[in-house]
Amino acid sequence: MGEENYSGRLFALLLLTWLFCMAMYYHLPDEVSGVRLKKVDLLSEIRIKGETPELDSLRKAFLAPDTLAADSFLMPGSDSLLLASCADSLAVKLRDSLYRVMERSGALRDSTGVAIEDFTPGHTGLSRFFDALNRQSVLGRPVRIGVLGDSFIEGDILVADLRAALQQQFGGRGVGFVPMASQTAQFRPTVEHRFSGWNTYMLISNRKYRYALPCQLFGVSGGKAAASYKLPARYPCLQPVSRISLIYEENEQTQMQLVCHAGDTICEQLPPTTTITGYMVSGAFTGADFSFTNAKGFRALGVVFEDSAGVVVDNFSLRGNSGTPLKELDAARCEEWSRVRPYDLIVLQYGLNVATDGVVQYDWYSLQMTGVIAYLKTCFPRADILLLGISDRSRQEDGAFATMPAVLALLHTQRRLAQQTGVVFWNTFQAMGGENSMVRYVKKGWAAKDYTHLGFRGGKEIASSLVKSILKEKKFYDEADKATW
Numbered sequence: 001m002g003e004e005n006y007s008g009r010l011f012a013l014l015l016l017t018w019l020f021c022m023a024m025y026y027h028l029p030d031e032v033s034g035v036r037l038k039k040v041d042l043l044s045e046i047r048i049k050g051e052t053p054e055l056d057s058l059r060k061a062f063l064a065p066d067t068l069a070a071d072s073f074l075m076p077g078s079d080s081l082l083l084a085s086c087a088d089s090l091a092v093k094l095r096d097s098l099y100r101v102m103e104r105s106g107a108l109r110d111s112t113g114v115a116i117e118d119f120t121p122g123h124t125g126l127s128r129f130f131d132a133l134n135r136q137s138v139l140g141r142p143v144r145i146g147v148l149g150d151s152f153i154e155g156d157i158l159v160a161d162l163r164a165a166l167q168q169q170f171g172g173r174g175v176g177f178v179p180m181a182s183q184t185a186q187f188r189p190t191v192e193h194r195f196s197g198w199n200t201y202m203l204i205s206n207r208k209y210r211y212a213l214p215c216q217l218f219g220v221s222g223g224k225a226a227a228s229y230k231l232p233a234r235y236p237c238l239q240p241v242s243r244i245s246l247i248y249e250e251n252e253q254t255q256m257q258l259v260c261h262a263g264d265t266i267c268e269q270l271p272p273t274t275t276i277t278g279y280m281v282s283g284a285f286t287g288a289d290f291s292f293t294n295a296k297g298f299r300a301l302g303v304v305f306e307d308s309a310g311v312v313v314d315n316f317s318l319r320g321n322s323g324t325p326l327k328e329l330d331a332a333r334c335e336e337w338s339r340v341r342p343y344d345l346i347v348l349q350y351g352l353n354v355a356t357d358g359v360v361q362y363d364w365y366s367l368q369m370t371g372v373i374a375y376l377k378t379c380f381p382r383a384d385i386l387l388l389g390i391s392d393r394s395r396q397e398d399g400a401f402a403t404m405p406a407v408l409a410l411l412h413t414q415r416r417l418a419q420q421t422g423v424v425f426w427n428t429f430q431a432m433g434g435e436n437s438m439v440r441y442v443k444k445g446w447a448a449k450d451y452t453h454l455g456f457r458g459g460k461e462i463a464s465s466l467v468k469s470i471l472k473e474k475k476f477y478d479e480a481d482k483a484t485w
Helices: 002-027 053-063 078-085 090-105 127-134 151-156 159-170 324-328 331-340 363-379 405-421 428-432 437-443 456-483
Strands: 143-149 176-179 192-196 198-202 216-220 225-230 241-250 255-260 265-269 277-285 287-293 299-306 311-317 345-349 384-388 394-397 400-403 424-426
Touching: 127 143, 127 384, 127 456, 143 151, 143 159, 151 159, 151 311, 159 311, 159 456, 225 299, 241 255, 241 331, 255 277, 287 299, 299 311, 324 363, 331 363, 363 384, 363 405, 384 405, 394 437, 400 405, 400 437, 405 424, 405 428, 428 437, 428 456
Parallel strands: 143 311, 143 345, 176 311, 345 384, 384 424
Antiparallel strands: 176 299, 192 225, 198 216, 216 299, 225 287, 241 277, 241 299, 255 265, 255 287, 394 400
8 A cells, every 4th residue: 555655656746747847848938037048848858850940041041142233232422323334334344254253263262261242343342442552652651441340359359360460461560549448458468558537438328429430439537547558469560660649539738748668758738629630659669658637628539559551450349339320420520530540441340239039130220231331431431341241149049059040130131231232241150160150169269158259269260261351352353453454
């Protein structure tokens, strides 16, 4: 009798456990307070999972042949009218033919099979940038690249290696633009940066001020502030530099003391201004210490370390930025900025703050970014634009990490955006290795365990691939330029 009662209780306990597990499987929420939960699945080890229709359809959509007509790539504006007027010219047709031949031969692809996609007639989307590289001797300034992005590139991840590779190839030294204060100063390896006394204003959180390309401003707290910069030797070509420039936009009677490392000490009252102004010193420097007094109302943007020639790459990362706030940049301030720091190429790296698990429609984002790109073309008419596609990002499902379907959806949207706006596109997702590449990056220690952000080693891999793609595209541009003259 005792054995029967024991067996009955055991059976009842097993039944209750099974019912509890079923309830956990069917009724446990997908996430709690933003934390994704793993489902309780007793059959997870033997269940055969098929390809989700959502992911499969997104993959097919991305691989489908393009259907946009060439003349639909153009946007209203002087550049578009110029391109449209010459779209049937012999030179453009010849360039297009040469491009197709080189593309079929694989000459435009690097070892990862990633090619820059130029959606302009005649494939001249990087012509200003390549022309600047080819005529450095008469340019009278360094070739400048501005990289705008989110936390994916903060701390100079990816950008540091992009800068180093281009400077080794085309000359130039220095880290470029560095803000007066930074939340990533502690882990940025390309500059040792300390600061005090600054109030930070950002485009995405404070619309009171008028912003230029850096999307940040710095006001003085308490009438005095300081910032020190030291260029390390961790990357080639960082130091010494021949130019140090302070860029500020508002001043009445600020007293500045500038101690140039391996140079002189300068003490003077800064010229008053209500427009973006540059104060530059020349020599051979490895860093600088700035201190400001009597600085009520003083607003600065940052300090620049560069050479008088070669290439310089500025990192304008802003955590949490989706790219759409760029339409709020002030046109007059951007014009003032361009007079101080003209650019030949603007790189847009966005997407991590847009892709949302469970969302596969991003027409709203494309519509907003279409306006952003048109606005940037207006504000910076002498700069080419290169749009980087979103990188891989993983989600956890049944204990395993895999590419979020939202990544493929947004990637497809970004590529179509580049086509429709007539800018150049590069597929970061493909350069990483495609689907589930973030899982491999994390296993190798190349990315963070949030399965979203790169580490410096991962950034180096992507930068290497990007530089190879740029050089391949430049080779085509140079050869096509010879053939059409």
